[in-house]
Amino acid sequence: MARKHFFLLAVTSLLICSAVADWNILHQRKKNNVVSGSGLKKYCESWRINVELNNIRGFEVVPQECIGYIGKYMSSSQYKADCERAIEECEVYLSSCCDSVKGGEGKDAWIFDVDDTLLSTVPYFKSHGFGGKKLNLTSLEGWMENCKAPALDPTLRLFHKIKGRGFKIFLISTRRESLRDATVDNLIKVGYHGWSGLILRDLSDENRRVQHYKAEARQKLVKEGHNIWGIVGDQWSSFDGNPKAKRTFKLPNSLYYVS
Numbered sequence: 001m002a003r004k005h006f007f008l009l010a011v012t013s014l015l016i017c018s019a020v021a022d023w024n025i026l027h028q029r030k031k032n033n034v035v036s037g038s039g040l041k042k043y044c045e046s047w048r049i050n051v052e053l054n055n056i057r058g059f060e061v062v063p064q065e066c067i068g069y070i071g072k073y074m075s076s077s078q079y080k081a082d083c084e085r086a087i088e089e090c091e092v093y094l095s096s097c098c099d100s101v102k103g104g105e106g107k108d109a110w111i112f113d114v115d116d117t118l119l120s121t122v123p124y125f126k127s128h129g130f131g132g133k134k135l136n137l138t139s140l141e142g143w144m145e146n147c148k149a150p151a152l153d154p155t156l157r158l159f160h161k162i163k164g165r166g167f168k169i170f171l172i173s174t175r176r177e178s179l180r181d182a183t184v185d186n187l188i189k190v191g192y193h194g195w196s197g198l199i200l201r202d203l204s205d206e207n208r209r210v211q212h213y214k215a216e217a218r219q220k221l222v223k224e225g226h227n228i229w230g231i232v233g234d235q236w237s238s239f240d241g242n243p244k245a246k247r248t249f250k251l252p253n254s255l256y257y258v259s
């Protein structure tokens with residue numbers, strides 16, 4: 001009898017123990033899975049937002065563990081909504097900023113970046129590892145030569161609104177002079193026309209920091225008497241330095257950093 005009781009007790013405690021152990025293991029496993037899944041997502045989203053805030057600078061590649069996340073974001077309707085919102089804010093500014101702008105031979109200017117502002121390079125990066133590999137300029141420029149870059153639709157709409165308001169539009173790009181024909185063809189093909197200047201990098205600009213090259217291009221516009229009302233771009237190096245525009249509008253870009 002005592003033996004039987006002991007046996008029962010032993011079996012019961014074994015069951016309880018294993019139940020507790022099982023529960024613990026399951027619980028832990030589940031918890032760990034959730035933590036690592038959402039932990040990674042949080043990590044990658046905070047990497048992305050800190051790139052946008054210009055806290056993370058000069059990155060050469062997207063962190064390996066975030067390539068999937070960044071690829072998804074840059075192909076998502078969220079990225080499109082973020083671009084749309086930035087452009088809408090620009091339109092709000094446009095509706096109140098510039099009543100003095102008359103157009104014609106005026107000196108009121110607006111500046112745009114080209115890549116990932118007027119034209120999208122997302123299709124290129126989609127087939128080249130979404131920023132996870134070091135940029136191969138030869139390959140990217142080969143793709144640009146094909147003039148297949150689509151327009152960013154909200155920016156295309158804004159471009160024509162700004163032009164309609166009588167601003168002169170200047171495009172300042174880090175693309176090289178050798179890409180001028182391809183760039184013009186591509187821009188016209190997707191619906192851009194009527195800009196006042198397309199400023200590209202010549203050989204002497206190639207070893208300079210982009211920020212200095214772009215600031216100098218603005219300096220030249222100001223010396224010619226232009227009033228720079230706004231800049232729309234996807235890189236901080238498009239806004240930094242003097243002279244400044246009255247307002248700048250940053251479009252998201254987690255694929256590459258130009259400094």
Ligand SMILES: *[C@@H]1O[C@H](CO)[C@@H](O)[C@H](O)[C@H]1NC(C)=O
Nearest residue numbers: 134135136137138139140142
């Ligand atoms: C860069 O791209 C070019 C053209 O596609 C290719 O020939 C070259 O091997 C690539 N370089 C590297 C380092 O991947």
